[in-house]
Amino acid sequence: MASESYAVLMAVYKGDNAEHFKTACESMLAQTLPASEFIIVADGPLTPSLDKVCDELTESYPIIGLIRCKKNRGLAKALNTGLKHCTCEYIARMDADDISLPERCETELAVMKKLGLDIVSSTVAEFESDPSQITTLKTLPSSHKAILKYARTRNPFNHPCVMFRRSAVEAVGGYRDRRFFEDYDLWVRMLNNGSVGYNIKKPLLKMRTGSGMFKRRGGLAYLGYARKMERFKLSIGFCSLDEYLYRMSAFTVFCLAPSALRERMYKKLLRRKEDQP
Secondary structure, eight states: OGGGOOEEEEEEOTTSOHHHHHHHHHHHHTOSSOOSEEEEEEOSOOOHHHHHHHHHHHHHOTTEEEEEOSSOOOHHHHHHHHHHHOOOSEEEEEOTTOEEOTTHHHHHHHHHHHHTOSEEEEEEEEESSOTTSEEEEEOOOOSHHHHHHHHTTSOOSOGGGOEEEHHHHHTTTSOOOOTTOHHHHHHHHHHHTTOOEEEEEEEEEEEEOOHHHHHHSOHHHHHHHHHHHHHHHHHTTSSOHHHHHHHHHHHHHHHHSOHHHHHHHHHHTTTSOOOOO
16 A cells, blocks of 8 residues: 555675675565655665675566666765665665664654654664673663653654655755764654654664674763754754763764773763653
8 A cells, every 4th residue: 555655774784794684684674564666865885795686676676776886976865876776755774784673664664653743763782793692772761741851852763774765864954974873863843843753662783792893982072973963952952051061972972982981981871761742
């Protein structure tokens, strides 16, 4: 039925693992409610192993549309390119190394339509190498009111399992080139524009983590990107000066800490259950 149609949007680049990429794609192709289209954007030249997976998938699944970019331009531009090729109003985002549970998209689409939402995500189950060994659950506030409050100081949606309305994203200009914060930046602009969101209190995706993630989220460069994001929120009145100063203080401590310590802080402090009504 047309009313149940949705698209899957994914970006892949040469640094991705081919086996993880294949597993991620297969998890979206095995949804209880199949997608109408699956748009994959190759952000620049890929490795031979990734190219092989792309060729196998496009030959086996007619719904897959592979868009190849001549050079790597970053996640924001890759996703905007993919958005232009999506014809469905509802779009399910997917990363190239995570695993969606079979009922993910059917559940998200039903909730979006029932509540008249512009964006929805869910709890994610994090794992390091073995998907059957879950280390933590990342749970976010569910109601729109709680999401608005939470978004002032933290990312209010789990990007790897988000489903959104294309028109709501296009209304604010799509993704912007905010490295490490492309999704948070988009959610802030959408919420500030009146979009309504919700988080499903049920794990619908398994997200791959590891020491590499904690190494990337540290250092002076990352701190600089964080400062740009926080200054943007302050400039549009999305957060207060006190909230800005609090965030920058926390970012400074987190980014300048050794990688091993950042990992412990992340798991013990940033992954506590944020369950608000």
